[in-house]
Amino acid sequence: MTDFAEIWSYLARGPLLWLTATLVAYAVGDACFRAAGRKPWANPVLIAVALLAGLLWLTDTPYPTYFEGAQFVHFLLGPATVALALPLWDNLPHVRRAALPLLAALVTGSVVAAASAVAIARAFGITGEVLASLAPKSATAPVALGISERLGGSPTLTAVLVILTGIIGAICTTPLLNALGIRDWRARGFATGVAAHGIGTARAFQVHPVAGAFAGLGMGLNAVLTAFVAPLVLRLFQ
Amino acid sequence: MIPALLTLLGAQLAGETLTRATGLPLPGPVLGMLILIAGFAVFPGLVAIVRPLAQGILGNLSLLFVPAGTGVVGHLGTLAGYGPALAVVLVVSTVLAIGAGALAFTAVAKLMKMEPEA
Numbered sequence: 001m002t003d004f005a006e007i008w009s010y011l012a013r014g015p016l017l018w019l020t021a022t023l024v025a026y027a028v029g030d031a032c033f034r035a036a037g038r039k040p041w042a043n044p045v046l047i048a049v050a051l052l053a054g055l056l057w058l059t060d061t062p063y064p065t066y067f068e069g070a071q072f073v074h075f076l077l078g079p080a081t082v083a084l085a086l087p088l089w090d091n092l093p094h095v096r097r098a099a100l101p102l103l104a105a106l107v108t109g110s111v112v113a114a115a116s117a118v119a120i121a122r123a124f125g126i127t128g129e130v131l132a133s134l135a136p137k138s139a140t141a142p143v144a145l146g147i148s149e150r151l152g153g154s155p156t157l158t159a160v161l162v163i164l165t166g167i168i169g170a171i172c173t174t175p176l177l178n179a180l181g182i183r184d185w186r187a188r189g190f191a192t193g194v195a196a197h198g199i200g201t202a203r204a205f206q207v208h209p210v211a212g213a214f215a216g217l218g219m220g221l222n223a224v225l226t227a228f229v230a231p232l233v234l235r236l237f238q
Numbered sequence: 239m240i241p242a243l244l245t246l247l248g249a250q251l252a253g254e255t256l257t258r259a260t261g262l263p264l265p266g267p268v269l270g271m272l273i274l275i276a277g278f279a280v281f282p283g284l285v286a287i288v289r290p291l292a293q294g295i296l297g298n299l300s301l302l303f304v305p306a307g308t309g310v311v312g313h314l315g316t317l318a319g320y321g322p323a324l325a326v327v328l329v330v331s332t333v334l335a336i337g338a339g340a341l342a343f344t345a346v347a348k349l350m351k352m353e354p355e356a
Contacts, residue, residue: 022301022304022305022308023301025304026300026301026304030300044300045300045301045303045304045307046307048301048304048307048308049304049307049308049310052304052308053308053310053311056308056311057311063308063309063311063312066305066308067305067309070304070305070308071305073301073302073304073305074302074305074306076295076302077267077302077303077306078250078266078267078270079243079246079247079250079267079295080295080296080299080302081250081265081267081268081270081271082246082249082250082253082267082270082271082274083246083271083288083291083292083295083296084271084296085249085271085272085274085275085278085288085292086285086288086289086292086293086296087296088271088275089275089278089285098347098352100346100350101342101343101344101346101347101350101352102343104342104343104345104346105339105340105342105343105346106339107342108338108339108341108342109335109336109338109339109342110335112331112334112335112338112339113331113332113334113335116330116331116334116335117327117328117331120326120327120330120331121323121324121327124320124323124326124327125323126320126323126324126327130316130320130324134324134327137328137331138331138332138335140299141302141303141306142267142302143265143267143268145306146265146266146267146268147265150263150265154313155306155309156306156307156308156309156310156312156313157309157310157313157316158306159303159306159307159309159310160307160309160310160313160317161324161328162303163303163307164328165328165331165332168328168329168332168333169332169336172329172332172333172336173336176333176336176337177336177337177340180337180340180341182340182341182344183354183356184343184344184347184354184355184356185355185356186343186355187339187340187343187344187347187354188340190339190340190343191335191336191337191338191339191340191343192336194335194336194339195332195335195336195339196332196336198299198300199300200336210355218339220271223268223271224264224268224271224272227263227264227265227268228263228264231263
């Protein structure tokens, strides 16, 4: 009979174990999220990442070994970005009707998100790879990772910053917009999607369907705009 | 399933090729998304072909961030060193961006005398 250590060393080298572990960790994270009543602080991605990071540390597994299995999930980020065409297409009539306010909110939100992040970070003495990883943090993750890579940032660090931005946006948006006295669901949802991408969009859908549709639209449009804004802002502050 | 997958991958492949060929600052998949929207406009039948797969992928979008997010294990030193500064950066910039975006929308809507959807 083969002993457990041998089986483990065989499995730990192949992609099957870590692909399965990724899906299990996400399933656990999603179950926690549902159990917590879909509160934004119980983010399933954050829970899954914490579980996997702990598992890698416990089993002394290097990240590249893990990634050989997880890359099959990671690859889908590209097709997922392309698939964002669908919600954008579905909302095209809305876009035509409110084109100018949407354009103003998109440009303002996108520029403020990138410029304030880079400016404040610069004031704290953050430079180089970390600064470049921050610039695209309001864009949806698949897009932000691509931009970060092109700017000389670290895609894995950007992934973490993007997720944290989404969680912060999802928690802050309702009290913030109430305090500002903004009642238009289109303005509320759209600004949330621009600044806090998919996690903010999920939150907007919980609050109001119109806010949700406009948040998805904001996320999709900012994915395109951030690709242009982030390199410009970074050049300005470097 | 296969035609839908082919459409998404084809648009992504076209996007990647075009950004590399032209030196555009866009990530390939973002250009792929714009190409697919143009495809929807030219061939409206594409929308129904792509919809089930696109909704399936977008419905589980969060899962796709997990492998990259787990890369945090390589950045624990960075995060510990810059932790408080990064927390301030993320909170302040996100709050400013949401507030400024929503105010810009309502200001322009008011200028154009549009009815609010509240």
